Every structure is written in structure tokens, then in C-alpha cells.
Amino acid sequence: MxxxxxxxxxxxxxxxxxxxxxxxxxxxxxxxxxxxxxxxxxxxxxxxxxxxxxxxxxxxxxxxxxxxxxxxxxxxxxxxxxxxxxxxxxxxxxxxxxxxxxxxxxxxxxxxxxxxxxxxxxxxxxxxxxxxxxxxxxxxxxxxxxxxxxxxxxxxxxxxxxxxxxxxxxxxxxxxLRSMQLTLGQKLMNFQVMQVVADKGELYGLAAATLLPIVDSNQATVEGVTTLYLTSKKPGHKQLRGLDKSFLIWHIDDFGKLREGSFTQRWQAMIEGLSQRVDH
Structure with missing residues (x-):
């Protein structure tokens, strides 16, 4: 070598x-x-x-x-x-x-x-x-x-x-990773999430991986059912303040930039962060 x-x-x-x-x-x-x-x-x-x-x-x-x-x-x-x-x-x-x-x-x-x-x-x-x-x-x-x-x-x-x-x-x-997938699935069931919205195209693959119906934010707002909202924006971002209260915001670490923590630690932090509805 x-x-x-x-x-x-x-x-x-x-x-x-x-x-x-x-x-x-x-x-x-x-x-x-x-x-x-x-x-x-x-x-x-x-x-x-x-x-x-x-x-x-x-x-x-x-x-x-x-x-x-x-x-x-x-x-x-x-x-x-x-x-x-x-x-x-x-x-x-x-x-x-x-x-x-x-x-x-x-x-x-x-x-x-x-x-x-x-x-x-x-x-x-x-x-x-x-x-x-x-x-x-x-x-x-x-x-x-x-x-x-x-x-x-x-x-x-x-x-x-x-x-x-x-x-x-x-x-x-x-x-x-498999354990975290199971945890995510259980959380979505506990929150009775019915569908998912991705706020940008880069997150569409993750939206599809949830196995939930994918809709746009306007349709989700009209329907008013519990919706998982995927975003890489930080908590409190101004574009998130007007979202419907039926949205469960999941702040995604998209791994598009270096950050502290290992691959699995960053994933674990994401899973743990899925714990609240829309934050106004």
C-alpha cells in the first residue's frame, strides 16, 4: 500500500x-x-x-x-x-x-x-x-x-x-440507526401524525422515508389534521411563525455542513428534538 x-x-x-x-x-x-x-x-x-x-x-x-x-x-x-x-x-x-x-x-x-x-x-x-x-x-x-x-x-x-x-x-x-427508526415511528404514532410536509425539495427523500402521505403546506393547513413539518430552519425562524397549530415541526440536521457530534449522535439529537408542535 x-x-x-x-x-x-x-x-x-x-x-x-x-x-x-x-x-x-x-x-x-x-x-x-x-x-x-x-x-x-x-x-x-x-x-x-x-x-x-x-x-x-x-x-x-x-x-x-x-x-x-x-x-x-x-x-x-x-x-x-x-x-x-x-x-x-x-x-x-x-x-x-x-x-x-x-x-x-x-x-x-x-x-x-x-x-x-x-x-x-x-x-x-x-x-x-x-x-x-x-x-x-x-x-x-x-x-x-x-x-x-x-x-x-x-x-x-x-x-x-x-x-x-x-x-x-x-x-x-x-x-x-435501526433503533432510531423504530423510535421515530413510535413517536409519529404517539402524536397521531397523518401526513408530512417538506419545506424544501432537499428534504423530500426523508419525507418519503416516513411512509406518510406527502402534501404541501396549503393542503395540510386546510385539512387541519396532525402534520409532520420537515424543515432545516432553526427553531424560532420567522418563516415558521405563521404555520398552523396542527403542524408538528421536526427541525432537521440535513448534514449539509459540518457540525459537532458523530453521525449517530447528530441523528439521535434529531430524534430527541421531535417533541413539540408548532412554536409560535
Missing amino acids: IGASGYARGANDSVDDNLLLVTAVPVIFSMVEDLTRDTSIDVSYLPPDNYSIKRIPGWLNRTSPDDYPRADVVVGMTSVWPDVDPYPALRLRNIGVIYIDAAQALVPGGERVAITSGHSTDDLEYFWLNPANALVMLGIIQRDLESVVSQGHFNPERKAAQIQILKNNYQQIGAQ
């Missing part, structure tokens, strides 16, 4: 010879940090921390390849979002850099995330908010990282240990 420093690693690998993984996608950084904890894989985020995913293509276009690190692995999702692609620049720094597409497994007949159709918007949905898609993405990344480690030149004991940690982390994250 060729490392970030450019030399082959042998039987006497040290902690300083950790694999360097980079990404330019906020949600993937959050996922990979969770997935690689306690491993010999160092994770680095390329864009400025305060940039949302929609600003990252412009940042990539302005950034010189000389400013990129010499990475071993880059994880992206160019099969769905081709504009967020640091791989060509990273390949100039290291011809051996390995690309992992978290949205489309790069194997024959590989799995792919599901993109929801049928909503009238030019915005590409944040498909990773669908827990099923998140599990697909994590599975692709975990499997490919295991292959990178297993085909590398770590000593056999260290190689086996790293693979087992990746497996354990993936299983734990998957169990937590």
Missing part, C-alpha cells in the same frame, strides 16, 4: 503510517469519522468547515491541486453529485489514490442509493437523510475500506484487527 508520504509500507508499520482518507462531502465526513473510530485510518475534510455542500463545487474549482494533501483514499458520491469531485486533483498528488463512491458501489451490479422522484423542484434531494440510503452508503464505504486494508501491506495481525474494528463499528452504527 502506498501511503500519503509516498512509500511502501511493510511489516513494521507504525501508528505514524496510518492510512489517510479524505472527503469533500460533509455527510460523508460525518459517516467516515464514525465508521473508522479506533482504527489506523486518519480522516481529513478538504473544504472550509463553514461551507455548505452547495458551496463546495465553487471552492473546488478555485483550489489549486497543490493545496491538496497526498491522500491514500478519497470518498465521494460523484455518481449522484458529480460537481463535488476532488479525485482528479488528488490523483495528481498521488496516482495511486483509491476512489470510493458512497452512492454507487464500484463493483459489477453494485448497490446504489435510491433517489426519490415525483416532486417538482430543481433541487437535488439530500438522499442520505433516508436511513435506508445511509445504511447503503455506510455499507459501501465499510466494504471498500476493508478491501483497502486487506490488500495492503500492514502486518497480518494489525490488518486483521483493523478489519474487525471496521466490522464492529458498522454493525454498531447500523443497529443504532
Whole structure:
């Protein structure tokens, strides 16, 4: 395996010879940090921390390849979002850099995330908010990282240990996500939610994942039944003050920007935040 420093690693690998993984996608950084904890894989985020995913293509276009690190692995999702692609620049720094597409497994007949159709918007949905898609993405990344480690030149004991940690982390994250899905379903039942509204197209995939009828806010207001209202706006935002009292507002962390907390911690905070009706 060729490392970030450019030399082959042998039987006497040290902690300083950790694999360097980079990404330019906020949600993937959050996922990979969770997935690689306690491993010999160092994770680095390329864009400025305060940039949302929609600003990252412009940042990539302005950034010189000389400013990129010499990475071993880059994880992206160019099969769905081709504009967020640091791989060509990273390949100039290291011809051996390995690309992992978290949205489309790069194997024959590989799995792919599901993109929801049928909503009238030019915005590409944040498909990773669908827990099923998140599990697909994590599975692709975990499997490919295991292959990178297993085909590398770590000593056999260290190689086996790293693979087992990746497996354990993936299983734990998957169990937590499934548990949170059950908790969400129970909360929606307790609140007797009948339908869902997404206040922007990016959240449509998450709306569909609730398995509730999707309506627009005008229709929901007229009907007056309990409606789950998905928004990435902060509590108290002025555009939320005029909503009907039948709305149950769910403030969504859309993972479009870096924030504190692991992937599962941020999801847990979202689930716990689903506890009140419209706040005027």
C-alpha cells in the first residue's frame, strides 16, 4: 500500500503510517469519522468547515491541486453529485489514490442509493437523510475500506484487527440507526401524525422515508389534521411563525455542513428534538 508520504509500507508499520482518507462531502465526513473510530485510518475534510455542500463545487474549482494533501483514499458520491469531485486533483498528488463512491458501489451490479422522484423542484434531494440510503452508503464505504486494508501491506495481525474494528463499528452504527427508526415511528404514532410536509425539495427523500402521505403546506393547513413539518430552519425562524397549530415541526440536521457530534449522535439529537408542535 502506498501511503500519503509516498512509500511502501511493510511489516513494521507504525501508528505514524496510518492510512489517510479524505472527503469533500460533509455527510460523508460525518459517516467516515464514525465508521473508522479506533482504527489506523486518519480522516481529513478538504473544504472550509463553514461551507455548505452547495458551496463546495465553487471552492473546488478555485483550489489549486497543490493545496491538496497526498491522500491514500478519497470518498465521494460523484455518481449522484458529480460537481463535488476532488479525485482528479488528488490523483495528481498521488496516482495511486483509491476512489470510493458512497452512492454507487464500484463493483459489477453494485448497490446504489435510491433517489426519490415525483416532486417538482430543481433541487437535488439530500438522499442520505433516508436511513435506508445511509445504511447503503455506510455499507459501501465499510466494504471498500476493508478491501483497502486487506490488500495492503500492514502486518497480518494489525490488518486483521483493523478489519474487525471496521466490522464492529458498522454493525454498531447500523443497529443504532435501526433503533432510531423504530423510535421515530413510535413517536409519529404517539402524536397521531397523518401526513408530512417538506419545506424544501432537499428534504423530500426523508419525507418519503416516513411512509406518510406527502402534501404541501396549503393542503395540510386546510385539512387541519396532525402534520409532520420537515424543515432545516432553526427553531424560532420567522418563516415558521405563521404555520398552523396542527403542524408538528421536526427541525432537521440535513448534514449539509459540518457540525459537532458523530453521525449517530447528530441523528439521535434529531430524534430527541421531535417533541413539540408548532412554536409560535
